[in-house]
Amino acid sequence: xxxxLISSSGGTKVDELPSEDEAEDLKASNKLKLxxxxxxxxxxxxxxxxxxxxxIKVFEAWSKRFHVSPRTQRFLFQGEKVLDQSTxxxxxxxxxxxxxxxxxxxxxxx
Amino acid sequence: MxxxxxxxxxxxSILIVLPSGSTEASALIDAVGAHLRTMNEPIRYIDKFAVAxxxxxxxxxxxxxxxxxxxxxxxxxxxxxxxxxxxxSRNRRPSDVLPDIGLTKEAxxxxxxxxxxxxTQSKLNFDSFRRRSHRLSGVPPVEYEMLDNGQPxxxxxxxxxxGLSAAERNELLFPYPFFLRPEINVTKGDRYRVQSNDxxxxxxxxxxxxHLLYGNAANERHSNADxxxxxxxxxxxxxxTRKGLVMPKGVWPAYDxxxxxxxxxxxFDKELVVVPINESYHWYLAIIYNPKAILKERKTTxxxxxxxxxxxxxxxxxxxxxQARRHNYHDDTYLDELMMPANDKAIPAGDRLRSDDSxxxxxxxxxxxxxxxxxxxxxxxxxxxxxxxxxxxxSRMSLDGDPxxxxxxxxxxxxxxxxxxxxxxxxxxxxxRSVSVSDGDRSGSPVKKQKLAxxxxxxxxxxxxxxxxxxxxxxxxxxxxxxxxxxxxxxxxDKLGKEIDTLSDAQYWEATVPQQPNFSDCGLxxxxxxxQMLDRPEEMLRFIQVRTTRECHLQxxxxxxxxxxxxxxxxxxxxxxx
Numbered sequence: 012x013x014x015x016l017i018s019s020s021g022g023t024k025v026d027e028l029p030s031e032d033e034a035e036d037l038k039a040s041n042k043l044k045l046x047x048x049x050x051x052x053x054x055x056x057x058x059x060x061x062x063x064x065x066x067i068k069v070f071e072a073w074s075k076r077f078h079v080s081p082r083t084q085r086f087l088f089q090g091e092k093v094l095d096q097s098t099x100x101x102x103x104x105x106x107x108x109x110x111x112x113x114x115x116x117x118x119x120x121x
Numbered sequence: 122m123x124x125x126x127x128x129x130x131x132x133x134s135i136l137i138v139l140p141s142g143s144t145e146a147s148a149l150i151d152a153v154g155a156h157l158r159t160m161n162e163p164i165r166y167i168d169k170f171a172v173a174x175x176x177x178x179x180x181x182x183x184x185x186x187x188x189x190x191x192x193x194x195x196x197x198x199x200x201x202x203x204x205x206x207x208x209x210s211r212n213r214r215p216s217d218v219l220p221d222i223g224l225t226k227e228a229x230x231x232x233x234x235x236x237x238x239x240x241t242q243s244k245l246n247f248d249s250f251r252r253r254s255h256r257l258s259g260v261p262p263v264e265y266e267m268l269d270n271g272q273p274x275x276x277x278x279x280x281x282x283x284g285l286s287a288a289e290r291n292e293l294l295f296p297y298p299f300f301l302r303p304e305i306n307v308t309k310g311d312r313y314r315v316q317s318n319d320x321x322x323x324x325x326x327x328x329x330x331x332h333l334l335y336g337n338a339a340n341e342r343h344s345n346a347d348x349x350x351x352x353x354x355x356x357x358x359x360x361x362t363r364k365g366l367v368m369p370k371g372v373w374p375a376y377d378x379x380x381x382x383x384x385x386x387x388x389f390d391k392e393l394v395v396v397p398i399n400e401s402y403h404w405y406l407a408i409i410y411n412p413k414a415i416l417k418e419r420k421t422t423x424x425x426x427x428x429x430x431x432x433x434x435x436x437x438x439x440x441x442x443x444q445a446r447r448h449n450y451h452d453d454t455y456l457d458e459l460m461m462p463a464n465d466k467a468i469p470a471g472d473r474l475r476s477d478d479s480x481x482x483x484x485x486x487x488x489x490x491x492x493x494x495x496x497x498x499x500x501x502x503x504x505x506x507x508x509x510x511x512x513x514x515x516s517r518m519s520l521d522g523d524p525x526x527x528x529x530x531x532x533x534x535x536x537x538x539x540x541x542x543x544x545x546x547x548x549x550x551x552x553x554r555s556v557s558v559s560d561g562d563r564s565g566s567p568v569k570k571q572k573l574a575x576x577x578x579x580x581x582x583x584x585x586x587x588x589x590x591x592x593x594x595x596x597x598x599x600x601x602x603x604x605x606x607x608x609x610x611x612x613x614x615d616k617l618g619k620e621i622d623t624l625s626d627a628q629y630w631e632a633t634v635p636q637q638p639n640f641s642d643c644g645l646x647x648x649x650x651x652x653q654m655l656d657r658p659e660e661m662l663r664f665i666q667v668r669t670t671r672e673c674h675l676q677x678x679x680x681x682x683x684x685x686x687x688x689x690x691x692x693x694x695x696x697x698x699x
Contacts, residue, residue: 080287082287082291082310087355089382090352090353090355090379090382091304092304092305092306092324092327094303094305095293096296115355115358117324118322118323118354118355118358119319119320119321119323119399120399120400120401120644121321121403
């Protein structure tokens with residue numbers, strides 16, 4: 012399994028950078044930490060994933076966990092949509108670091 | 122107009138798209154075939170269906186062959202010829218016969234490379250997400266080409282739309298922009314939304330706006346692209362949250378959540394900042410014009426907003442304001458009194474001259490211009506005439522510098538700095554047609570009531586930052602102004618190190634724009650407003666800065682009808698959001 016759900020903390024503060032040991036471990040295994048922050052309550056869910064794992068895997072796991080359809084959810088990194096098919100490598104993310112993705116609910120209107 | 126698209130397939134292939142009804146198709150194909158033959162490239166397969174489809178505008182039943190179907194036909198042909206030659210190929214397993222048949226060794230290598238090219242992608246096996254080329258998934262290639270007369274070319278007209286299953290809805294149609302790093306995925310479900318006159322979603326709005334900037338081709342970038350900043354629709358959702366509004370001065374958690382959104386762009390260098398807004402299942406557009414103007418130093422005392430209590434105002438004033446908050450704000454007289462400077466409070470409220478219950482004699486004398494304006498407006502209500510006259514007279518008095526006019530100036534909109542509190546904003550929202558106008562001299566008394574006037578703004582020539590909202594249901598959105606104005610100030614503090622209290626205020630303007638005739642088109646209208654603002658900002662600003670008269674409303678209705686024709690014809694072509 013490429014992505015691994017390691018913990019879920021209800022609204023606690025997650026640091027931008029993992030602790031040094033953890034960062035070393037992640038770097039050694041060429042992985043990084045991804046935190047998805049839920050839109051309504053700010054609940055944070057952490058994933059460890061490889062540099063080449065497409066984000067769709069994470070999103071589907073996350074959606075399954077919170078019992079929502081991935082189709083209705085949007086995931087933003089610094090205001091830009093994170094696409095299903097892209098990978099940390101394509102985003103030029105660095106191994107051993109931690110990144111926070113905002114979850115939003117898809118909007119529609121008429 | 123001839124486009125040659127090279128589409129990545131297992132085998133190298135060429136797709137030639139011709140205008141509808143072209144008789145040159147076969148001639149061109151022959152020419153290309155001859156050229157390929159001279160290049161010693163054997164033509165193994167010509168897609169007869171594709172040729173047929175080219176001449177008949179992609180009929181709905183057209184399903185381009187995928188490799189497997191093609192291989193199956195090849196196999197059939199093989200077996201057929203084998204039988205004829207008396208050598209039935211019964212020992213051959215189907216997998217041996219499958220796509221590799223008839224391929225040269227070179228092509229096989231190419232194919233292997235294609236499969237092995239991206240190891241991460243090939244491992245993907247999700248039902249809900251499978252990236253396919255259009256050719257393989259049976260979708261006619263999406264063409265954006267406009268004909269020379271500006272009308273969308275006809276070959277994109279879709280057949281009646283069949284329903285989509287959940288998995289199909291999630292299927293990727295194309296990533297966009299085409300020639301840059303993709304930023305959004307448009308899915309089949311999104312296309313279905315457009316085809317079935319459903320509400321537009323955030324992806325389609327973002328696509329529509331980005332399409333204005335990036336266009337279809339690598340070199341087709343909007344000339345203003347560098348002077349425009351686009352936010353997506355989640356930006357306003359983030360900053361409009363009520364969470365954490367009661368915070369110490371200068372702390373605003375909502376800003377922190379969008380602080381890094383602009384890390385690569387200095388929005389104060391931009392001319393226009395486009396903020397699409399979704400509220401209660403309705404789309405409307407906010408545009409920040411000339412954002413750098415808020416960096417100018419404010420000349421009067423700082424803003425008093427609810428979350429930014431400060432002590433720079435006289436104690437009596439702030440006490441009055443607090444009192445005002447506890448009071449009924451709908452009482453105009455009371456609010457007027459409250460907003461007067463403390464030294465003017467000696468005069469009873471009833472004695473003061475206000476536009477809506479008594480008329481200054483000077484203003485009546487000076488009413489000629491106002492009459493003209495009111496009659497231009499085509500509005501027979503005397504209230505409007507009086508109001509126009511009063512505004513006009515007051516502005517003249519201030520020009521003449523008549524000291525006796527000071528008192529009335531306190532009520533006049535032309536000199537008053539805007540006092541923006543959440544409560545006042547809410548109060549103003551009671552009167553949707555009103556607009557706040559403020560420019561010119563700001564050296565008057567620190568707190569003045571801003572008059573709700575029906576007059577025109579001077580957006581183009583004023584040296585101020587304007588936040589305009591474009592709503593196809595014709596509602597004012599002062600709250601949007603409040604949030605965006607606050608965001609601009611926090612942005613200036615965070616990125617440029619300015620003090621929030623020293624920054625000028627952005628002005629609000631509700632643009633009167635063509636209205637949607639139904640309950641589903643507001644997303645399209647939003648994109649259209651943005652397109653007009655990007656394509657010809659000056660003309661558009663000149664148009665919207667005038668309060669529309671009744672005649673203008675007629676024109677707007679006509680324009681609306683014309684736009685509707687355009688949009689409905691466009692609407693059937695999901696990809697033509699222009």
